[in-house]
Amino acid sequence: MVPLLILWLGYGPREATGTSLAAMVIICGVAAGLQAAYGNVDVAKGVLIGIPAVGGVVAGTALQQRLPTRAIALCFAGFLVISGIALIA
């Protein structure tokens, strides 16, 4: 979503990441509910990894405000390349 918002809709990198997170609440909320109906969700382990991640996202968004927008876009591009290589390796 982030690159599409930047490249197609002209969002700045910070707006794109913020709006993407908001959309993800709905998408992952619905998907998690469906997976829970199949009995695939381990709530306790989700909480165990989710709580430190909430701390991380607060730190990450604060750090992001101090970075130049170009650095954010380049970090995202780097993330795409690494995960693309991991996908086909």
Add this chain to the structure above:
Amino acid sequence: MIDLLAVIAIGFAAGMAAGLLGIGGGALFVPALVLFLGLSQLEAQATSLLAIVPVAFVGALRQHSYGNLRPRDGLVMGALATAGAAGGVALANALPERALEISFAVLQFLVAAQLVRRAFASTEEEQTA
């Protein structure tokens, strides 16, 4: 105990990535849940979705406080993506898995190249402005 510490560290790192890049953090959650907490791949993917919800919610709230959120666009995208997922699942099941992996990776490389090009182009515009 070491496994628990690893999960906490990876969870924090996934949250940092979510805050910095606007991703959910599932790319780190899933391997951590499999390797350190003994879940199957399917259970880890499903549990990762649950863990992403509070992370994305808090991240979106923080970005809102910084003035970086367009709530209406986020809601529309979320609703459309949820509907589109059904079509995506059907398509993904119709195609060979390797074809999906390669085409998705190629798409990622193309988008990354566009982002880099755009990042440098916008800097040049700022400098010449």
